[in-house]
Amino acid sequence: MKKKYYRVLIALAIGMLAISACSSTATVPEVEQDIQTEVQNPEPQPEEQGLEALSGNITLAGSSTVYPLAEAMVDRFSAEGFTGEITISSVGSGAGFERFCVAGETDIANASRAIKDSEVESCQAIGRTPIEFRVGTDAIAIVVSTENTFLTDVTLEELGMIFSARTTKWSDVRAEWPNENILRFSPGTDSGTFDYFVEGVMAPLNPNAEGKDDMDAGKLDILNAENTQFSEDDNVLVLGVKGSQYAIGYFGFAYYLENKDSLKAISIDGVAPTAETAEDSSYALARPLFIYSDAGILKEKPQVAAFVDFFLTYVNDEIETVGYFPASDEALNAARQAFSDAVK
Amino acid sequence: MYLITERMDLKKRPRPFETLVRSFLFFCAAFSILITFGIIYEIGKEALLFFGNPEVNMMEFLFGTRWQPQAGDFGILPLLNATLTTTLFAMIVALPLGLGVAIYLSEYATKRTRNLLKPVLEILAGIPTVVYGFFALTFMTPLLRSIFGTDVVNIYNTASAGLVMGILILPLVASMCEDALSAVPYNLREASYGLGATKIETALKIVVPAAISGLASAVILALSRAVGETMIVAMAAGAGAKLTFNPFESAETMTGHIVRISGGDLSYDSIDYNSLFAIAITLFFLTLLLNIASQKIVKKFRQRYE
Numbered sequence: 001m002k003k004k005y006y007r008v009l010i011a012l013a014i015g016m017l018a019i020s021a022c023s024s025t026a027t028v029p030e031v032e033q034d035i036q037t038e039v040q041n042p043e044p045q046p047e048e049q050g051l052e053a054l055s056g057n058i059t060l061a062g063s064s065t066v067y068p069l070a071e072a073m074v075d076r077f078s079a080e081g082f083t084g085e086i087t088i089s090s091v092g093s094g095a096g097f098e099r100f101c102v103a104g105e106t107d108i109a110n111a112s113r114a115i116k117d118s119e120v121e122s123c124q125a126i127g128r129t130p131i132e133f134r135v136g137t138d139a140i141a142i143v144v145s146t147e148n149t150f151l152t153d154v155t156l157e158e159l160g161m162i163f164s165a166r167t168t169k170w171s172d173v174r175a176e177w178p179n180e181n182i183l184r185f186s187p188g189t190d191s192g193t194f195d196y197f198v199e200g201v202m203a204p205l206n207p208n209a210e211g212k213d214d215m216d217a218g219k220l221d222i223l224n225a226e227n228t229q230f231s232e233d234d235n236v237l238v239l240g241v242k243g244s245q246y247a248i249g250y251f252g253f254a255y256y257l258e259n260k261d262s263l264k265a266i267s268i269d270g271v272a273p274t275a276e277t278a279e280d281s282s283y284a285l286a287r288p289l290f291i292y293s294d295a296g297i298l299k300e301k302p303q304v305a306a307f308v309d310f311f312l313t314y315v316n317d318e319i320e321t322v323g324y325f326p327a328s329d330e331a332l333n334a335a336r337q338a339f340s341d342a343v344k
Numbered sequence: 345m346y347l348i349t350e351r352m353d354l355k356k357r358p359r360p361f362e363t364l365v366r367s368f369l370f371f372c373a374a375f376s377i378l379i380t381f382g383i384i385y386e387i388g389k390e391a392l393l394f395f396g397n398p399e400v401n402m403m404e405f406l407f408g409t410r411w412q413p414q415a416g417d418f419g420i421l422p423l424l425n426a427t428l429t430t431t432l433f434a435m436i437v438a439l440p441l442g443l444g445v446a447i448y449l450s451e452y453a454t455k456r457t458r459n460l461l462k463p464v465l466e467i468l469a470g471i472p473t474v475v476y477g478f479f480a481l482t483f484m485t486p487l488l489r490s491i492f493g494t495d496v497v498n499i500y501n502t503a504s505a506g507l508v509m510g511i512l513i514l515p516l517v518a519s520m521c522e523d524a525l526s527a528v529p530y531n532l533r534e535a536s537y538g539l540g541a542t543k544i545e546t547a548l549k550i551v552v553p554a555a556i557s558g559l560a561s562a563v564i565l566a567l568s569r570a571v572g573e574t575m576i577v578a579m580a581a582g583a584g585a586k587l588t589f590n591p592f593e594s595a596e597t598m599t600g601h602i603v604r605i606s607g608g609d610l611s612y613d614s615i616d617y618n619s620l621f622a623i624a625i626t627l628f629f630l631t632l633l634l635n636i637a638s639q640k641i642v643k644k645f646r647q648r649y650e
Contacts, residue, residue: 009365091607223415224410224412227586229582229583230604232607244495
C-alpha cells in the first residue's frame with residue numbers, strides 16, 4: 001500500500017514540475033482596458049519585395065485617434081507579405097508615451113499631439129531619442145446625437161462653456177436651449193485629444209492674471225464639470241453620446257464618420273469639419289497626427305524600419321478611407337527625410 | 345502465567361511519509377495565510393503613502409463628496425455610494441430568487457429535477473463576467489430604457505449593472521442556501537409533518553429558521569462578491585465619479601475606477617497612483633467588516649443538533 005502512495009506522489013511531483021516548466025515560457029496576458037489588435041499574415045504575395053523575409057514583432061501603443069489609421073496600415077502591411085506579429089494598443093497619447101519613453105516597451109508611439117519636453121527627457125533617460133513623423137491631420141468632431149434638434153453651430157467660447165464647470169444645464173449656455181442637464185463625454189486625461197481640447201478650447205476661457213491662457217485652470221475647469229464621463233476608449237464615448245439627445249462629446253473625426261447614422265457633427269463658428277477646412281486650418285480644431293520612433297530601434301529591428309517606411313509611403317492611400325485628412329506634402333516629405341536620416 | 349518481561353514500546357512508530365505529507369499540507373495552509381498578509385502589506389504600504397501626503401486628510405477622504413484626483417478632490421463617498429447602489433440591486437435580484445431556488449431544490453424537487461437544475465445553475469456561475477458586462481450594456485440597459493423611457497435611464501447606469509450582477513451572484517446564493525437547508529436534519533421536518541403542517545409551512549416556519557446561520561453566511565458571501573465585482577460595473581455603470589441616489593444615472597464604482605485609471609500612465613508615487621491603493625484598502629476593509637459580521641451572526645444563531 002505504501003509503495004502505491006509513493007508512486008502516486010512521485011508522479012504528481014513530476015507532473016507539477018513539468019507544468020511549471022511549460023508555463024514559465026508562456027506569455028502573461030496583460031489585463032488592461034485597452035484595445036489590442038494582433039495581426040498575423042495568412043499568405044504572402046509573391047510580388048512584394050522581400051517583406052516575407054522579415055520576421056520579428058512590432059509593438060505600437062498610444063493615441064486612440066491614431067489607432068484606426070495605424071490599424072489600417074498594419075492590415076495592409078501584413079496583407080503585402082509581413083509574417084510577424086504586430087500589436088497596437090489604444091491607451092491615449094500620454095499612456096503611449098509612457099510606454100515608449102519610461103517603460104521602453106513599445107517600438108512606435110502613436111500620438112495626436114506633439115511630444116512634451118518632459119517626455120523627451122524620459123526617453124533620453126532610457127537611451128532613446130524620439131523622432132517625430134507627421135502622418136496625417138485630424139479634425140476633432142464635436143458630436144451630438146441625431147435626436148438632438150437644437151444644436152447645429154456653436155462659437156468656440158460657447159463650446160468651452162458647454163464643457164465648463166460653470167454650467168450645468170444647456171440653458172445656462174444659451175437661454176433658448178432646453179433646461180436639461182448637459183451630459184458630457186470627454187476623453188480622459190491620458191488622451192492627446194483631451195490635451196488638445198484643453199489647450200484650444202478650455203484654456204482661452206480661463207485666462208490667468210496676466211490675461212494669457214491658463215492650461216492648468218482650463219484642465220480643472222473641464223475636470224470639475226458636473227455629469228462628465230471620461231474614457232480613453234472613444235467607443236465608450238460614442239455609445240454615451242448616442243444614448244441621449246442632451247449628450248455631447250468630442251473625439252477624432254474617424255469615430256464620427258464610423259457612426260454617421262446616429263451622430264451629428266457640430267460646426268464651430270460656422271465652419272464644419274471637412275477635408276478642406278481641416279487642411280487650411282479654418283476649422284478651429286484641426287490638429288496633426290504623429291507616430292514617434294527612435295533611430296536605435298529602427299536600426300536594431302529592420303521590421304520596424306520597414307513598417308515605418310511603408311507607413312510613410314502609403315499613408316495617403318489609406319487615410320481618407322479611415323476618416324482623417326492627409327498631412328500637407330511638405331510635412332510628409334519632412335517625415336520621409338527624417339526617416340532616411342535615421343536609418344542612414 | 346504469561347509474564348510480560350519487556351515494557352511495550354508505546355512510542356509512535358516514525359512514519360516519514362506521513363510527516364512529509366503533513367508538512368506539505370501545512371505549508372499549503374500557511375502559504376495562503378502568508379499571501380493574504382503579503383497583499384495587505386503591499387496595499388497598506390502604498391495607501392499609507394497616500395494618507396501621509398499633506399494634501400490629503402482622512403476626514404475629507406471619508407466624508408468628501410467629490411472624487412477628482414487631478415483636481416485634488418479625494419472624497420470617497422461618490423465611489424462608495426455607487427458600489428453600494430449596485431450591490432443593493434444585485435441583492436434585490438439574487439436573494440429572493442436564490443432563496444426560492446434553494447427552497448425548491450431542497451424541499452420540493454424530485455431527484456431528476458434536481459439533477460437537471462443544479463448543473464444549469466453552475467453554468468450560470470461559469471459565464472465570464474466580461475460577457476455579463478456586455479449583456480448588461482446590450483440587453484439590460486435597452487430593456488430598462490424601453491420600460492422607463494430613454495430620458496429617464498442613461499445609457500450607462502448603475503441599475504442595469506446591479507441587476508446583471510444579481511444574475512451573476514444567483515448561483516452562489518442558491519447553492520449555499522441549498523447546502524444550508526439540506527443540513528437541517530430530516531427528523532425536524534418529520535416532526536412537523538407529524539403535527540399536520542403542510543409542506544410550505546414546514547419549509548418556511550421550521551426549515552428556514554433552523555438553517556438561518558447558513559443562510560446568513562450565504563448572504564454575506566454574496567454581498568462580498570457583489571462589492572468586489574469589477575468587469576460588469578466597469579463596462580456598464582459609467583466612467584465618471586458622481587454622488588447620486590438615482591440608479592438610472594451613471595456613476596463609477598470603486599472597482600470600476602481602479603480599472604479605468606490603472607490602465608493609463610500614472611507615474612509611480614504620484615498622488616493619483618497612491619489614491620488607487622487607498623480605494624483598494626477601503627474595499628478590503630469593507631469586505632473584512634462583512635466577513636466579521638458574518639462570523640458573529642453565524643455563531644449567534646447556530647443551532648446544534650445532537
